[in-house]
Amino acid sequence: MTKSNNIYENMKNPSINQSALNPEEPSPYNWKIEDIVEILEGPLLDLLSRAQACHREFQPGNTMQLASLVSIKTGACPEDCKYCSQSAHYTKKTGLKREALMDVEAVLAKAREAKDAGATRFCMGAAWRQVRDGKEFENVLEMVRGVCALEMEACVTLGMLTQEQADKLASAGLTAYNHNLDTSPEFYGNIVTTRTYDDRLKTLERVRQAGISVCSGGILGLGESIYDRARMLQELSSMDPYPESVPINTLVAVPGTPLEDQPRVDPIEIVRVVATARIVMPRARIRLSAGRRSLSDETQILCFLAGANSIFYGEKLLTTDNNDAAADRALIEAAGLKSL
Ligand code: SAM
Ligand code: DTB
Ligand code: SF4
Numbered sequence: 001m002t003k004s005n006n007i008y009e010n011m012k013n014p015s016i017n018q019s020a021l022n023p024e025e026p027s028p029y030n031w032k033i034e035d036i037v038e039i040l041e042g043p044l045l046d047l048l049s050r051a052q053a054c055h056r057e058f059q060p061g062n063t064m065q066l067a068s069l070v071s072i073k074t075g076a077c078p079e080d081c082k083y084c085s086q087s088a089h090y091t092k093k094t095g096l097k098r099e100a101l102m103d104v105e106a107v108l109a110k111a112r113e114a115k116d117a118g119a120t121r122f123c124m125g126a127a128w129r130q131v132r133d134g135k136e137f138e139n140v141l142e143m144v145r146g147v148c149a150l151e152m153e154a155c156v157t158l159g160m161l162t163q164e165q166a167d168k169l170a171s172a173g174l175t176a177y178n179h180n181l182d183t184s185p186e187f188y189g190n191i192v193t194t195r196t197y198d199d200r201l202k203t204l205e206r207v208r209q210a211g212i213s214v215c216s217g218g219i220l221g222l223g224e225s226i227y228d229r230a231r232m233l234q235e236l237s238s239m240d241p242y243p244e245s246v247p248i249n250t251l252v253a254v255p256g257t258p259l260e261d262q263p264r265v266d267p268i269e270i271v272r273v274v275a276t277a278r279i280v281m282p283r284a285r286i287r288l289s290a291g292r293r294s295l296s297d298e299t300q301i302l303c304f305l306a307g308a309n310s311i312f313y314g315e316k317l318l319t320t321d322n323n324d325a326a327a328d329r330a331l332i333e334a335a336g337l338k339s340l
Contacts, residue, residue: 029237029238029240029242030238031233031234031237031238031280033227033230033231033234036230036233036234036276036280037226037227037230039275039276039279039280040226040229040230040233040272040273040276041226041272044268044271044272047272047275047276047306048271048275048302048305048306050275050279051274051275051276051278051279051305051306051307052305052306052307054278054279054282054307055278055282055306055307055309057282058282058283059282059283059285059307059309062336062337062338063309063337063338063339063340064304064309064310064311064332064335064337064338064339064340065120065121065285065287065309065310065311065339065340066118066119066120066121066310066311066313066328066339066340067119067120067121067122067123067153067155067287067310067311067312067313068110068111068114068117068119068121068122068123068312068313068314069123069124069125069312069314069316069317069318069322070102070107070110070111070114070122070123070124070125070316071099071125071126071127071316071318071319072101072102072107072124072125072126072140072143073099073100073101073102073126073127073128073136074086074096074097074098074099074127074318074319075088075091075096075097075098075099075127075319076088076091076098076127077127077128077129078129078194079129079159079192079194079195080192080193080194081182081191081192082190082191082192082222082257082258082259083191083219083222083251083252083254083257083259084254084257085254085256085257085318085319085320086127086318086319087257090256090257090258092256093255093256093257094254094255094256094257095256096256096319101126101136101139101140103139104139104142104143104146107124107143107146108143108146108147108150110122111146111147111150111152112150114152114313114314115150115152117313117314117325118313118329118339119152119313119314120152120153120339120340121152121153121154121155121175121176121310122147122150122152122153122154122155123155123156123157123178123312124140124143124144124147124154124155124156124157125156125157125158125178125318126140126156126157126158126159128158128159129159129160129194129195130158130159130160130161131158131159131160131161131162131165133165137165137168140156140158141168141169141172142172143156144156144169144172144173144174145172145173148172148173148174148175153175153176154173154174154175154176155174155175155176155177155178155215156169156174156177156178157177157178157179157215158177159179159203160195160199160202160203161177161203161206161207162206163206163209163210166203166206166207166209166210166212167210169210169212170210170211170212174212175212175213176212176213176214176215176244176245177207177212177213177214177215178215178216178245178247179200179203179204179207179214179215179216180200180216180217180218180219180247180249181197181200181201181216181217181218181232181235181236182200182218182219182222182232183218183219183222183224183228183229183232184224184227184228184229184230184231184232184235185197185231185235186228186231187222187223187224187225187228187231190222190223191222204216204239208239208241213243213244213245214239214243214244214245215243215244215245215246215247215287216236216239216243216245216246216247217236217243217245217246217247217248217249217277217287217289218232218236218247218248218249219249219250219251219290220248220249220250220251220265220269220270220273220291221250221251221253221259221262221263221264221265221291222251222259222262223259223262229273229276230276233273233276233277233280233281234280236277236280236281237280237281242281242283242284243281243284244283244284244285245284245285245286245287245310246277246281246284246285246286246287247287247289248270248273248274248277248286248287248288248289248308249289249290249291250265250270250289250290250291250292250294250295251265251290251291252290252291252293252317252320254319254320264294265291267295267296267299267302268299268302270288270291270295270299270303271299271302271303271306272306274286274288274303274306274307274308275306275307277307278306278307278308279307285309285310286307286308286309286310287308287310287311287312288300288303288304288308288310288311289311289312289317290312290317290320292311292312292322292323293321293322293323297331297334300331301331301335304335304337311328313325313328
């Protein structure tokens with residue numbers, strides 16, 4: 001087959017050496033930082049048009065995946081992520097009540113509820129620095145098996161993993177593991193000091209090695225620059241392969257956390273990041289995640305146009321409120337989308 005000048009067509013043919021693409025065009029798996037910054041900052045309508053073309057080429061049209069979330073173990077986390085309500089470092093100020101690991105049956109009841117409400121993916125989050133072997137992990141494996149038995153996609157986010165633990169999650173049938181890079185490697189130390197960017201990347205490699213699909217994205221509104229946003233997208237897109245699912249969160253400024261007074265992100269900036277993520281990771285599912293509550297219907301629709309094709313669905317995220325489920329269903333219907 002001859003090489004096309006269209007980089008997206010080339011991507012459909014894995015036999016083509018990506019690095020041998022027209023040097024005028026950025027290689028899809030090796031985006032240069034200046035090219036990502038240029039895309040991110042370019043004229044908005046050009047950006048939207050390019051992202052939409054990419055979206056139509058690589059994603060099933062007019063669909064929206066509904067993912068529901070539950071916090072299976074809440075609070076008292078030893079990590080110091082400055083945005084997080086669940087860090088033990090800020091409990092005195094946030095007043096968040098810690099909760100032990102939920103019972104397997106209670107979690108599965110929530111999963112059934114989510115399925116009945118129309119969700120197809122169920123994500124379980126635990127405020128752990130890392131997984132410890134033992135009864136609690138065995139219970140999480142049981143939850144994963146239970147969610148799979150409901151014929152839902154099962155996703156967990158449990159902190160750092162060993163290879164053995166990742167393999168066990170894979171054997172239990174886990175669809176995806178969520179572990180966000182959050183921001184650029186350069187800015188990361190301003191947000192978290194109790195682990196390194198490299199620790200994050202290592203866990204993601206283990207997840208990949210176990211054959212579990214990767215869910216990894218970030219947060220906007222931490223005080224990062226445009227360059228940091230572009231660097232985060234560069235890090236994600238240069239994983240080989242890049243994540244199947246990319247959550248784009250916007251900071252929910254939780255009172256009592258060090259970032260409680262961060263200024264609100266301009267909604268158009270969110271649209272820009274979604275569009276750029278769609279362009280640099282055309283096959284990924286882009287999830288418009290935390291922070292959606294403060295977006296108008298119109299901004300959300302712009303995000304869908306820019307390439308977002310999944311949302312968190314249900315009244316709660318982990319510890320904060322999410323959009324009203326009926327309002328989400330109405331929005332999806334108004335946009336003529338089919339929920340998956
Ligand atoms: N402890 C696990 C970890 O850090 O990977 C899993 C749970 S953690 C809450 C999952 C992700 O949620 C974080 O990486 C971050 O991107 C996002 N997140 C947490 N708190 C947030 C907030 N206040 N606003 C926006 N996103 C947030
Ligand atoms: C992700 O990227 N966002 C979700 C999920 N993965 C686990 C969590 C959002 C948390 C928002 C703040 C809260 O509710 O505590
Ligand atoms: Fe703990 Fe995860 Fe919150 Fe960080 S983001 S404090 S690791 S629960």
